[in-house]
Amino acid sequence: MNESLPALRLANITKRFGKLVANDDISLELGTGEVLALLGENGAGKSTLVSILFGHYVADEGHIEVFGQPLVPGNPKAALAAGVGMVHQHFALADNLSVLDNVLLGTEPLWLPFSRRRAARARLLHTAARFGLGVDPDARVAALSVGERQRVEILKALYRGAHILILDEPTAVLTPQESESLFATLATLVAEGLSVIFISHKLDEVLRVSARVAVLRGGRLVSVRNTEDTTKTELAELMVGRSVTLPTREPRPHGDMVLNLSGVHAAQGGKTLLDDLSLVVRAGEIVGIAGVSGNGQQALADLLCGTLAADSGEVSVSGQAMRANPRDWIARRVARIPEDRHAVGVVGDLPVWENAASERLHLPAFSCAGIVRGKAARAFTRTLVEQFDVRLSGIDVPARVLSGGNMQKLILGRALSVAGDDVTPTLIVANQPTWGLDIGAVAYVHRCLLDAAAAGAAVLVISEDLDELFAIADRIAVMFKGRLGPALPTEGCSRAAVGLAMAGSAASDTKGASQHAA
Amino acid sequence: MRLESRSEYSPRAMLFAPIVAVLVTLGVCALLVAWAGAPVGQTYALLFDGAFGSRFALAETLTRATPLILTGLAAAVAFRARLFNIGAEGQLYLGALAAVAVGGMHGGSTFDLPLPLLSALMIAAGAAAGALWLLGPAWMKLKLGVDEVVTTLLLNFVALLLVSMMLDGPMKDPLAMGWPQSVALDPELEFSRLIERSRVHTGLLMACGLAILVWLIERFTTFGFALRAVGANHRAAAFAGLPVGRTVLLCALLSGALAGLAGVGEVAGRTSYVTTDMSPGYGYAGIVIAMLAGLHPLGVLLAALFVAAVQVGADSMSRVVGVPNFIADVIVATALLTMLVATLLTRYRLRWGRT
Numbered sequence: 001m002n003e004s005l006p007a008l009r010l011a012n013i014t015k016r017f018g019k020l021v022a023n024d025d026i027s028l029e030l031g032t033g034e035v036l037a038l039l040g041e042n043g044a045g046k047s048t049l050v051s052i053l054f055g056h057y058v059a060d061e062g063h064i065e066v067f068g069q070p071l072v073p074g075n076p077k078a079a080l081a082a083g084v085g086m087v088h089q090h091f092a093l094a095d096n097l098s099v100l101d102n103v104l105l106g107t108e109p110l111w112l113p114f115s116r117r118r119a120a121r122a123r124l125l126h127t128a129a130r131f132g133l134g135v136d137p138d139a140r141v142a143a144l145s146v147g148e149r150q151r152v153e154i155l156k157a158l159y160r161g162a163h164i165l166i167l168d169e170p171t172a173v174l175t176p177q178e179s180e181s182l183f184a185t186l187a188t189l190v191a192e193g194l195s196v197i198f199i200s201h202k203l204d205e206v207l208r209v210s211a212r213v214a215v216l217r218g219g220r221l222v223s224v225r226n227t228e229d230t231t232k233t234e235l236a237e238l239m240v241g242r243s244v245t246l247p248t249r250e251p252r253p254h255g256d257m258v259l260n261l262s263g264v265h266a267a268q269g270g271k272t273l274l275d276d277l278s279l280v281v282r283a284g285e286i287v288g289i290a291g292v293s294g295n296g297q298q299a300l301a302d303l304l305c306g307t308l309a310a311d312s313g314e315v316s317v318s319g320q321a322m323r324a325n326p327r328d329w330i331a332r333r334v335a336r337i338p339e340d341r342h343a344v345g346v347v348g349d350l351p352v353w354e355n356a357a358s359e360r361l362h363l364p365a366f367s368c369a370g371i372v373r374g375k376a377a378r379a380f381t382r383t384l385v386e387q388f389d390v391r392l393s394g395i396d397v398p399a400r401v402l403s404g405g406n407m408q409k410l411i412l413g414r415a416l417s418v419a420g421d422d423v424t425p426t427l428i429v430a431n432q433p434t435w436g437l438d439i440g441a442v443a444y445v446h447r448c449l450l451d452a453a454a455a456g457a458a459v460l461v462i463s464e465d466l467d468e469l470f471a472i473a474d475r476i477a478v479m480f481k482g483r484l485g486p487a488l489p490t491e492g493c494s495r496a497a498v499g500l501a502m503a504g505s506a507a508s509d510t511k512g513a514s515q516h517a518a
Numbered sequence: 519m520r521l522e523s524r525s526e527y528s529p530r531a532m533l534f535a536p537i538v539a540v541l542v543t544l545g546v547c548a549l550l551v552a553w554a555g556a557p558v559g560q561t562y563a564l565l566f567d568g569a570f571g572s573r574f575a576l577a578e579t580l581t582r583a584t585p586l587i588l589t590g591l592a593a594a595v596a597f598r599a600r601l602f603n604i605g606a607e608g609q610l611y612l613g614a615l616a617a618v619a620v621g622g623m624h625g626g627s628t629f630d631l632p633l634p635l636l637s638a639l640m641i642a643a644g645a646a647a648g649a650l651w652l653l654g655p656a657w658m659k660l661k662l663g664v665d666e667v668v669t670t671l672l673l674n675f676v677a678l679l680l681v682s683m684m685l686d687g688p689m690k691d692p693l694a695m696g697w698p699q700s701v702a703l704d705p706e707l708e709f710s711r712l713i714e715r716s717r718v719h720t721g722l723l724m725a726c727g728l729a730i731l732v733w734l735i736e737r738f739t740t741f742g743f744a745l746r747a748v749g750a751n752h753r754a755a756a757f758a759g760l761p762v763g764r765t766v767l768l769c770a771l772l773s774g775a776l777a778g779l780a781g782v783g784e785v786a787g788r789t790s791y792v793t794t795d796m797s798p799g800y801g802y803a804g805i806v807i808a809m810l811a812g813l814h815p816l817g818v819l820l821a822a823l824f825v826a827a828v829q830v831g832a833d834s835m836s837r838v839v840g841v842p843n844f845i846a847d848v849i850v851a852t853a854l855l856t857m858l859v860a861t862l863l864t865r866y867r868l869r870w871g872r873t
Contacts, residue, residue: 017522018867307757326759336757344757349750354743358758367740374738 005068007032007164007195008053008084013062015048022048023059024219030164035186035196037210037227039203039239041438042404044216046199050166054086055079066164085162087153089169093141100124100137103156127158132188146292147178154185165189166197171205175292176466176499183209201239203232204467215239236439244439247447249472250454255283256318258427258458259304264313266299273299275482277313281427286449286459287487288473290466292502296482297462298339301431304460305329305336317427330359335415335425335457339432341404345411348400352392353381355399356414380417388413389444405441408433412448424455431462446472466495480504521866528864535860536810536817540824542860543853550848556839568834569827575834577716581788583826584718585610585797587725588780589804590811590818591732592648596773598736598813599749601656601766605670606777607801608677609648613778614785614792615681615700616647618689621786622701637707641782648778649771651677656770660763674801682794691791700792709787719787726819728776733815735772745769777801798829806854812861825850 008030015023023045030036040046051057053064058074065071072078093102100117103124124137133151141149150170157165167186171179186196186209200206206213207227214224215238223238237243259281266274273296281287291297302308303315309324316322317332329336338344346355357366357377366377381395388409392402402410412433416425430449434442450472453459463469469476470490477487478501485501548558569579589606596603621628621640629636655669684690685698692701709719736742744765747755756762780800789796803825810824811817832846 305757306759326757330759338757343751344753347747347751347754350743350746354747358743358747358755358760361740361743362759370739370741372738372740372743 005032006030006065007034007067008197009065010049010053011062011065013049013052013059013064015045015052015057015059021219023052025062026216026221027062028214028221028224030195030197031211032195033190033193034212035190035198035210037206037213038197038199038216039201039206039213039235040216041201041239042436043218043438044239045219046216047168048219049216050086050168050197050199053079054084054166080160080162083161083163084166085157085160085164086166087150087157087168087170089172091149091153093149093152095142096140098138098140099135099144099152099155102141102152103137103159124155124159128155131155131158131185131192133158133185145178146173147175147181150174150178150182151185162194164195164197166199168199169201170198171200171202172464173293175502176495177503179205202467203235203239206235207232217241240439244443246439246443246471247450249286249450249474252284252454252474254285254474255456257281258283258318259460260314260316260319261303262314264303264310264315266303266308266310268299268308272482273308274303274310277482277484279477279484279487281458281460283426283456283458284453285475286453286461286473288469288476288490289460289462289479289484290469290476290498290502291462291464291479293464295479296484297431297479299482300479300484301339301429301462304334304427304429305338306334326359327362333423333426335428335452337408337411337415337428337430337433339435339462341407341411342400346399346407349398351396352385352390352399352402352410353378353395356381356384356395356410359414384410384413384417387417388448405437405444408437408441408445412445416448416452424452425457428452428457428459429462430460432464433461434463434465434468442468466498470495478502521862522869523866531864532812535864536812536821536857539810539856539860540853542856543849546852546856547845547849550845551841554841554845556841561835561839561841564835564838565828565831567831569831573713574716575830577713577718579823579826579830580712580722581717581719582830583822584722584725584787585780585784585800586803586807586822586826587722587729587818588776588783589800590807590822591725591729591804591815592773592777592780592801593804593808594811594813594815594818595732595736595745595776596652596769597749597808599745599766599769600752601659601749601769601773602667603652603655603670603770603773603777604667604805605652605655605673605677605801606773606780606804607797607799608670608674609651609774609777610781610784610797610801611677611681611792611794612647612651613644613781614796615684615689615781616643616778617641617782617785618700618703618792619643621703621707622689622791623704624689624701628704628707633706636704640703640707640786641779644778644782644785645775646778648776648781649774651778652770652774653767656767660766678794681792685792685794689792698794702791703785705790707786708790709783717788719783721783721787724779724783728779729815729819732772732776736815741765741768777804780804803850806850806857809854809861810857824853 006029010026010028013023013026026049038046052059055074055076055078063070066082071082100121104120121137128135133155135148135151170182189196198209210227212224213227215222217239257280261277261279264274264277289297299308303310306324306326306329317334322328342348357380360366361372366373378395390406390409392406433445449459461473473490475487475489476493476498478485478498551558551561568575570576589610592606593603617640620643621636655666658664658669659666685700689700691699709721712718712720712722736745744760747760748762748765752762784796785792807818807821807825810821828849829846832843836843
């Protein structure tokens with residue numbers, strides 16, 4: 001290994017998919033012992049670039065050198081052999097195997113003789129100790145926390161001899177505390193001479209961990225900055241291409257109680273999803289639900305969208321008890337924004353106008369004796385598309401061709417425009433409303449929610465993004481293992497306290513408090 | 519070689535897919551014809567001639583197309599809701615059996631009812647028999663998660679054995695000299711001829727009318743919307759408050775009824791009694807027809823005509839050039855495969871070279 005050579009050199013990488021240029025003449029160097037952040041919005045070309053680097057795609061033009069040696073394109077094995085390791089956002093671990101087996105899987109045959117297995121184990125422990133990645137090699141992966149699983153993924157790459165580590169949105173699934181621990185690990189790795197590419201769209205953490213920042217926009221490399229010499233505002237502008245100000249909340253009067261959950265239990269297949277949940281959301285108020293993914297948020301959202309029935313407890317909107325039937329919730333003017341736009345939000349193969357009217361097609365406004373009033377539904381859609389600024393080539397195209405942001409605007413529009421007239425919804429249930437959206441669309445969604453609250457709607461936002469909740473929520477409650485902590489005013493919340501509650505540390509005292517809040 | 523998702527949306531590609539699929543099929547099957555030692559051009563010319571070349575040929579093709587349109591519709595409407603009804607064959611037999619049960623000359627005479635009412639009852643009974651036969655599998659799919667492909671397929675054999683039992687038992691024709699066939703339908707109830715001195719009957723009009731009706735339902739009604747939404751994405755359909763269970767059950771009734779009507783048409787329009795070999799796989803051919811039609815009800819009309827023409831044409835062609843008429847089965851089966859590939863290629867693009 002020659003210290004003067006860059007660890008990695010990308011030269012003039014261009015990749016086209018049909019008419020779309022995903023990567024446009026990108027040249028980039030990664031120094032040895034450096035953390036380079038790759039910053040960009042969804043669709044900026046980060047994933048494509050990394051996929052080319054790791055051999056999943058072949059670049060149309062350009063080449064890659066690793067420690068001065070040209071890298072065989074289109075071959076993940078060659079990338080591994082050259083010392084490029086990758087940690088995907090979604091882990092590729094076998095849940096029912098031990099940590100050791102997972103590390104060995106794909107590296108060596110699993111039917112190793114006992115002695116070689118012992119050697120592998122020793123090597124794993126040595127690697128773990130060297131980089132300060134404490135993990136029990138015999139623990140089953142299923143029993144590990146998300147942060148620990150990520151450590152196993154990193155360890156797997158290091159065990160295979162990676163000198164260059166690519167981390168794809170590594171903090172997306174972590175609590176704030178787990179992120180801190182990851183950042184500490186990164187510092188150790190770099191001190192040991194590894195090079196790291198850190199992919200993210202979160203500005204704060206990019207500034208935190210990287211030495212240099214490469215900003216991608218629309219497939220082009222717009223700028224490479226030394227982290228010391230740049231600011232959050234500058235990076236945001238480089239990333240988006242214009243200045244964007246995210247809306248912030250202003251004090252609003254809160255009205256009557258709209259959503260009331262008290263002592264709600266729900267279980268499915270013997271597994272408790274919601275455990276003694278109590279929560280009140282008032283008109284004009286935005287309540288945020290924080291939590292690490294998989295702690296019951298989906299069940300809470302399903303409950304409030306009418307697709308999950310509570311086994312016991314009270315669920316009411318404006319004083320009226322609610323059944324588990326989406327049409328009842330729609331009829332009570334509950335605007336529902338699901339987490340998964342593609343799988344739940346729209347029927348991708350059906351045209352935009354049918355999707356826009358789908359929730360209310362059975363109402364007299366849109367059908368008569370079972371026959372759809374196509375004209376009315378189309379007119380409704382055209383108004384919606386205009387009002388919510390959905391960019392599309394026509395309302396007859398299938399909904400799946402819309403970009404993420406436009407699809408979310410369509411869903412927002414469907415939820416917020418009640419049967420075509422301008423009635424404010426009583427309650428808005430938004431599950432991860434800005435997940436995967438670019439900053440412009442995030443600002444739009446936030447503005448919509450804030451405006452609706454100002455107009456008197458009660459709003460419940462479920463999000464894994466703490467920045468989002470601190471920006472728009474009046475009160476924040478933390479969900480952990482199906483239980484909901486007290487919804488405390490945002491002013492009194494600290495990120496550290498919320499982070500701890502997300503990890504379950506404060507779970508013992510939340511129960512009493514939640515009863516108090518109820 | 520790998521598949522890349524197409525970014526652009528092209529309705530025209532969907533329209534061309536069946537045409538390309540049929541052309542490729544004829545190309546592939548030309549190799550088999552050549553292998554059988556027959557001149558390819560002449561074979562296809564004879565096949566076309568046998569299907570459309572004369573008044574008689576055309577009439578035979580239309581007669582053959584009548585049940586195929588209905589089983590094609592049965593498959594198309596069910597597949598649209600992702601209810602994979604492979605049981606149109608059994609539903610067809612039960613429809614035929616029910617028609618004879620209502621309209622047959624039991625003990626030498628029919629039920630004592632006015633003729634129009636009896637005719638309506640006969641048609642309704644056939645439709646109901648097919649519909650109810652599919653209701654069970656659809657209900658089990660909804661409530662218990664039982665795979666309807668397995669249940670509907672296996673029920674075909676149950677249906678055929680049931681028919682066989684009836685033909686040897688309560689509905690046996692005493693005048694058939696021991697042949698397993700049912701009592702005959704009241705001649706007054708038989709569908710009238712559409713073309714004189716041919717076998718084309720008014721069942722063809724019924725089939726075409728139903729194709730248009732199914733298209734109107736799918737396109738313009740809230741049920742049709744729910745049907746398409748449930749099929750394309752049942753989670754999103756449930757989220758939007760559409761009645762998923764009710765839609766699937768209604769769809770099963772519709773699909774089964776269409777297949778049952780195919781049986782009614784065969785009995786009332788062609789055979790006038792039920793035998794266990796009255797359908798040479800119309801129910802299964804319906805699946806191919808639905809796929810070739812891209813599940814479009816009006817496309818089913820063309821696809822059924824194509825399959826009928828291949829079957830009828832192959833019969834007369836084989837008599838002349840000596841290529842076995844099994845070539846018809848090969849063409850129909852190959853058309854299904856090429857259509858599946860063509861449909862795939864409307865959404866994905868093939869890329870050659872390394873990964």
